[in-house]
Amino acid sequence: MFSSFQTLGVRIDAVQMLDAVDQLRSWIDGPRDITRYVAVAAMHSIAEARENDRFRLVLNTADLVVPDGMPLVWVGRSQGFPLSHPVCGVELMDTFCRTSGSAYRHFFYGGTAGVAEKLAQTLRDKHGIIVAGTYTPPFRPLTDREEEELASLIKETSPDVFWVGMSCPKQENWMYEHRDKIKVPVMLGVGAAFDMITGNARRAPEYMRGNGLEWLFRLASEPRRLWRRYLITIPRAVWFVCLELLQFPKFGPAPRPSGPSTADGTAKD
Numbered sequence: 001m002f003s004s005f006q007t008l009g010v011r012i013d014a015v016q017m018l019d020a021v022d023q024l025r026s027w028i029d030g031p032r033d034i035t036r037y038v039a040v041a042a043m044h045s046i047a048e049a050r051e052n053d054r055f056r057l058v059l060n061t062a063d064l065v066v067p068d069g070m071p072l073v074w075v076g077r078s079q080g081f082p083l084s085h086p087v088c089g090v091e092l093m094d095t096f097c098r099t100s101g102s103a104y105r106h107f108f109y110g111g112t113a114g115v116a117e118k119l120a121q122t123l124r125d126k127h128g129i130i131v132a133g134t135y136t137p138p139f140r141p142l143t144d145r146e147e148e149e150l151a152s153l154i155k156e157t158s159p160d161v162f163w164v165g166m167s168c169p170k171q172e173n174w175m176y177e178h179r180d181k182i183k184v185p186v187m188l189g190v191g192a193a194f195d196m197i198t199g200n201a202r203r204a205p206e207y208m209r210g211n212g213l214e215w216l217f218r219l220a221s222e223p224r225r226l227w228r229r230y231l232i233t234i235p236r237a238v239w240f241v242c243l244e245l246l247q248f249p250k251f252g253p254a255p256r257p258s259g260p261s262t263a264d265g266t267a268k269d
Contacts, residue, residue, distance in 0.1 A: 110165030
């Protein structure tokens with residue numbers, strides 16, 4: 001497996017885009033007896049994991065945790081890993097589909113009404129992929145009957161790769177909870193990639209992405225939804241990452257007391 005580094009108690013695999021693509025293909029082409037899942041971790045993921053024991057477990061249980069965003073690339077470099085670019089969800093999805101073409105069967109789970117279907121059609125037209133199926137879940141946990149219907153659909157369509165497009169930490173928790181319930185070689189949580197590839201959301205210009213400023217573009221695009229994430233939650237985590245890099249160990253993970261938790265794994269107030 002790959003070398004990795006840790007930040008605030010979260011394992012990040014020191015991989016680049018082609019490493020990740022090669023690993024996905026190896027899992028799909030190899031024995032298919034278990035379901036693996038991939039977490040695309042950005043600073044928002046690290047911030048969530050610092051405050052939530054269960055979510056930190058979810059990330060650290062993932063078979064591959066790729067560094068999404070320049071801040072984690074910089075953390076990896078500070079620990080001696082020659083990372084040059086982040087492995088973000090939208091580029092991972094597009095690169096995998098482009099390089100594998102019609103070799104595999106894809107299933108798209110998530111997004112708002114019509115987005116998964118539009119995404120499937122976009123990638124089929126662009127890269128010639130084979131679409132096994134799509135499913136748009138409700139904005140609530142699936143009922144037992146819906147879980148059975150989804151499992152049957154996946155068994156019937158037999159996808160090789162299962163793309164999950166939800167928000168963090170919902171998509172990572174979903175993959176963790178379903179890794180023993182659905183049978184596919186690999187699941188990937190790619191979040192906003194569903195909207196970005198279909199054109200429902202815009203990406204930051206390349207110069208902003210390369211300089212760690214994508215957050216500013218997203219904040220300007222959706223200030224009401226994202227202001228707390230980018231002005232409070234992530235800056236706090238960045239501060240603790242800096243303290244950790246300066247070898248202040250007490251500023252690592254901040255586990256919450258154990259107790260009841262909500263469906264998405266966050267502690268109840």
